[in-house]
Amino acid sequence: xxxxxxxxxxxxxxxxxxxxxxxxxxxxxxxxxxxxxxxxxxxxxxxxxxxxxxxxxxxxxxxxxxxxxxxxxxxxxxxxxxxxxxxxxxxxxxxxxxxxxxxxxxxxxxxxxxxxxxxxxxxxxxxxxxxxxxxxxxxxx
Amino acid sequence: xxxxxxxxxxxxxxxxxxxxxxxxxxxxxxxxxxxxxxxxxxxxxxxxxxxxxxxxxxxxxxxxxxxxxxxxxxxxxxxxxxxxxxxxxxxxxxxxxxxxxxxxxxxxxxxxxxxxxxxxxxxxxxxxxxxxxxxxxxxxxxxxxxxxxxxxxxxxxxxxxxxxxxxxxxxxxxxxxxxxxxxxxxxxxxxxxxxxxxxxxxxxxxxxxxxxxxxxxxxxxxxxxxxxxxxxxxxxxxxxxxxxxxxxxxxxxxxxxxxxxxxxxxxxxxxxxxxxxxxxxxxxxxxxxxxxxxxxxxxxxxxxxxxxxxxxxxxxxxxxxxxxxxxxxxxxxxxxxxxxxxxxxxxxxxxxxxxxxxxxxxxxxxxxxxxxxxxxxxxxxxxxxxxxxxxxxxxxxxxxxxxxxxxx
Numbered sequence: 001x002x003x004x005x006x007x008x009x010x011x012x013x014x015x016x017x018x019x020x021x022x023x024x025x026x027x028x029x030x031x032x033x034x035x036x037x038x039x040x041x042x043x044x045x046x047x048x049x050x051x052x053x054x055x056x057x058x059x060x061x062x063x064x065x066x067x068x069x070x071x072x073x074x075x076x077x078x079x080x081x082x083x084x085x086x087x088x089x090x091x092x093x094x095x096x097x098x099x100x101x102x103x104x105x106x107x108x109x110x111x112x113x114x115x116x117x118x119x120x121x122x123x124x125x126x127x128x129x130x131x132x133x134x135x136x137x138x139x140x141x
Numbered sequence: 142x143x144x145x146x147x148x149x150x151x152x153x154x155x156x157x158x159x160x161x162x163x164x165x166x167x168x169x170x171x172x173x174x175x176x177x178x179x180x181x182x183x184x185x186x187x188x189x190x191x192x193x194x195x196x197x198x199x200x201x202x203x204x205x206x207x208x209x210x211x212x213x214x215x216x217x218x219x220x221x222x223x224x225x226x227x228x229x230x231x232x233x234x235x236x237x238x239x240x241x242x243x244x245x246x247x248x249x250x251x252x253x254x255x256x257x258x259x260x261x262x263x264x265x266x267x268x269x270x271x272x273x274x275x276x277x278x279x280x281x282x283x284x285x286x287x288x289x290x291x292x293x294x295x296x297x298x299x300x301x302x303x304x305x306x307x308x309x310x311x312x313x314x315x316x317x318x319x320x321x322x323x324x325x326x327x328x329x330x331x332x333x334x335x336x337x338x339x340x341x342x343x344x345x346x347x348x349x350x351x352x353x354x355x356x357x358x359x360x361x362x363x364x365x366x367x368x369x370x371x372x373x374x375x376x377x378x379x380x381x382x383x384x385x386x387x388x389x390x391x392x393x394x395x396x397x398x399x400x401x402x403x404x405x406x407x408x409x410x411x412x413x414x415x416x417x418x419x420x421x422x423x424x425x426x427x428x429x430x431x432x433x434x435x436x437x438x439x440x441x442x443x444x445x446x447x448x449x450x451x452x453x454x455x456x457x458x459x460x461x462x463x464x465x466x467x468x469x470x471x472x473x474x475x476x477x478x479x480x481x482x483x484x485x486x487x488x489x490x491x492x493x494x495x496x497x498x499x500x501x502x503x504x505x506x507x508x509x510x511x512x513x514x515x516x517x518x519x520x521x522x523x524x525x526x527x528x529x530x531x532x533x534x535x536x537x538x539x540x541x542x543x544x545x546x547x548x549x
Binding site: 024028042052 | 504517548
């Protein structure tokens with residue numbers, strides 16, 4: 001499935017809910033069920049700064065694809081991460097670099113995207129894209 | 142001034158409060174971050190730009206005279222507001238942060254040297270930590286920290302032990318933005334003065350809630366921000382004792398701070414202009430004047446009583462709700478309540494509370510050492526002003542109930 005297809009799938013899932021409360025409940029459910037990061041990878045170096053909640057992001061490059069695992073101490077943040085991972089994990093660096101991630105706007109998460117120092121989503125996406133750039137550069141060496 | 146005011150009338154003075162967010166009435170409980178502005182302030186700024194925008198102290202023309210007079214009138218107003226002895230002891234800055242930086246740079250670099258000690262406290266916000274850390278790095282001085290007790294008060298006994306002949310400066314907060322603690326600053330000042338150590342107070346959280354009398358307090362420097370005092374952003378006050386300000390070198394060069402300039406020597410202007418380089422923020426100074434007048438008209442005793450009632454009601458409702466831990470329980474407290482809903486991350490709670498139209502702050506409130514001290518991931522902070530109501534507190538409580546329902 002392409003990135004855009006996964007995004008469409010998420011958008012239609014969120015369209016089932018009219019109420020913002022239900023959307024948050026859905027995010028909370030996803031947050032609770034996020035496959036947790038390996039304890040050894042929940043390290044200081046994997047901690048993303050600029051988050052009001054703490055976020056750990058770990059990346060592995062296997063057979064040309066980047067596999068992401070992550071965790072956060074806040075449940076809603078974990079829900080958002082699980083969406084990002086669903087869309088962006090196990091993709092090639094190029095796919096990740098060119099991902100427009102329009103689903104974030106479409107499902108009404110834009111308020112989490114404000115360029116604020118307390119906000120994590122921007123930093124998470126930035127970090128994911130940085131990994132993609134780094135692995136791509138490494139691949140070309 | 143009657144102590145009972147019409148709350149609806151007061152609220153109508155603040156146009157922003159009547160709006161809706163997410164289709165719900167806005168409940169603004171983030172007053173420690175910034176306060177809302179009454180119409181008189183907004184109108185005064187607009188009137189300045191529409192009718193007499195002009196540079197001050199430079200022209201002989203009508204507009205410049207009018208702007209200069211309005212600007213200097215506010216200086217007198219601030220002098221009276223905090224009961225400073227001289228009007229030239231009032232310096233306009235961009236805010237509390239700049240005022241502290243000014244003192245750290247100017248006083249600090251002249252009078253504080255290697256192995257000297259500067260005392261701050263464990264409950265400072267970053268603006269009263271970082272400028273002193275920077276100074277210490279530059280001159281080789283050391284920072285000493287007054288510890289906080291579990292209830293959020295400062296450990297006075299520990300403070301007394303920190304004072305010694307190497308101590309060259311004390312800078313502490315008047316009121317904590319995270320814990321609400323009102324520090325008994327007079328005791329701290331008196332103790333420092335027994336060692337002839339100057340004391341600066343960070344009044345960022347005090348100016349909107351409590352009477353400030355620098356003569357009674359006896360502090361050597363005091364700072365506060367316009368925007369936390371129902372005035373505009375980008376304007377603040379540094380008060381300094383005349384002798385100290387006179388002994389200090391200028392902080393920045395250029396503009397009104399100069400008397401004579403040649404390429405061989407520049408002589409500096411007198412107080413207060415020595416510390417006001419460049420074109421000042423005239424419109425916002427005028428707005429600040431209106432904000433101070435508004436507060437004085439309402440009366441600080443009225444404000445204090447109203448906010449005490451709101452604080453008591455909020456505290457009572459939170460504790461009744463259950464599963465709530467309040468961080469900061471000093472006996473003397475302003476209307477700031479930091480709390481945690483058990484087992485729920487403040488960010489999760491804040492996200493849901495926001496959707497009820499309630500503006501609370503979540504996170505570390507620019508006081509990371511406070512979070513470290515109490516081992517917290519952050520808190521939810523509701524900070525109230527006199528224009529808030531008991532009904533608004535009920536809305537917050539309802540939002541908290543919903544948070545518990547969603548996360549437990």
